[in-house]
Each structure stands twice: as structure tokens, then as C-alpha cells.
Amino acid sequence: MIFSVNCILLGCRSSNTSVSENDNLIINKGLDEQEKANMTEILFENLFYNFGEVIQGETVSYTFHYKNVGNAFLIISNIETSCGCTRTIPSREPIKPGEKGKITITVDSEDKKIGEMTSYVVVTANTYPAQTMLTLHASIVSIK
Numbered sequence: 301m302i303f304s305v306n307c308i309l310l311g312c313r314s315s316n317t318s319v320s321e322n323d324n325l326i327i328n329k330g331l332d333e334q335e336k337a338n339m340t341e342i343l344f345e346n347l348f349y350n351f352g353e354v355i356q357g358e359t360v361s362y363t364f365h366y367k368n369v370g371n372a373f374l375i376i377s378n379i380e381t382s383c384g385c386t387r388t389i390p391s392r393e394p395i396k397p398g399e400k401g402k403i404t405i406t407v408d409s410e411d412k413k414i415g416e417m418t419s420y421v422v423v424t425a426n427t428y429p430a431q432t433m434l435t436l437h438a439s440i441v442s443i444k
Contacts, residue, residue, distance in 0.1 A: 339428045340370025340397070351438040354409050354417075361406040364434055368395040375426050379403065382420040385412065386436070390423075405436060412440045 344366045351360050368374035374395040379388045385408045391401035407419055421434040 339426055339430075340368055340372040340374050342374055342423075342425055342427045342432060343367050343369045344432065344434070347433070348435045348437070351407070351436065353441050354407075354438040356412060356414060356440050356442055357410050359406060359408045359410075360438070361404055362436065363402050363404045365400060365402050367400045368397050370427070371397050372426070373397070374401070376401075376403075376423060377426065378422075378424040380422045380424075381405075385409070386419045386421065388421060403434070405434070407436060407438065409438065409440050414440050414442055416440075 344364055346364070349362045349364070351362070354360055374397075376390050379390055381388060387406045387408075389404040389406075391403070395401040403421075403423065405421055407417075409417070417438045417440050419436045421436070423432045423434065424430055425432075
């Protein structure tokens with residue numbers, strides 16, 4: 301039986317705190333070695349992206365690229381975002397071993413306050429660990 305960690309998503313927030321790479325992985329508990337062996341692996345080129353300065357009201361996008369580095373088809377079963385300002389467009393088809401996929405994430409800063417903003421996206425797939433957290437950051441500025 302596979303148990304996945306329930307993740308409490310943090311909302312878009314103002315913060316001066318940087319997110320470490322260790323914060324980006326959510327580790328499964330209770331899997332035996334046989335269950336782990338039947339799972340594939342996902343390798344993202346990066347887990348964090350900083351948009352830099354974004355004018356309040358602007359919509360920005362970034363595409364996270366990944367590769368199936370395991371031995372089975374990679375299937376993304378769910379993607380959750382930390383707030384309504386963040387939308388995702390994942391690869392729709394299962395990814396064969398050795399092939400690449402992408403997840404495009406769009407952030408709308410229309411209702412965001414001036415200052416630092418961090419948004420999180422949790423990707424759930426048939427991988428170990430089952431969930432990977434992607435992080436987006438922006439500095440929301442007003443039109444000068």
C-alpha cells in the first residue's frame with residue numbers, strides 16, 4: 301500500500317525568506333523496497349524560478365522542464381497550486397523512460413500586494429517521492 305504525505309499548501313505570501321532545496325521535496329513514508337522499485341523517477345532541471353520584478357497586474361509564465369529518469373512510464377496524477385493566482389499546464393501524456401516533459405506555470409499578479417510574493421506548486425506522480433514542490437518567486441512593483 302502506498303501512503304503519500306498530505307501537504308498543506310502555503311498561500312502566496314510576502315516573505316524575505318528563501319526556500320531551500322530541502323524544502324522542495326516531500327518524502328513518502330511507509331513504502332517498502334518492492335513498492336519503491338516499481339516506481340519511476342522524475343528529474344526537474346530546477347525546482348525554483350525567480351521572475352524578478354513584476355509590475356502589479358502583469359501575468360507572467362515559466363516552464364519547468366523534467367525528464368523521466370526511471371524505468372517505467374511517468375504519469376502526473378495531480379498538480380496543486382498554493383493560490384488562485386497560479387495556473388498550470390502539464391504535459392498530458394505519460395512520459396516514456398528517458399523522455400522529457402514540461403509544466404508551464406502562469407502567475408497573475410492582478411490582486412497581489414506590492415512586495416515579495418512566493419507561490420508553490422505540488423506535483424504528484426507515480427514517483428518516489430510521490431510529490432515534488434516547485435517554487436516561484438516575484439517582487440511585485442507598481443507602475444512608476
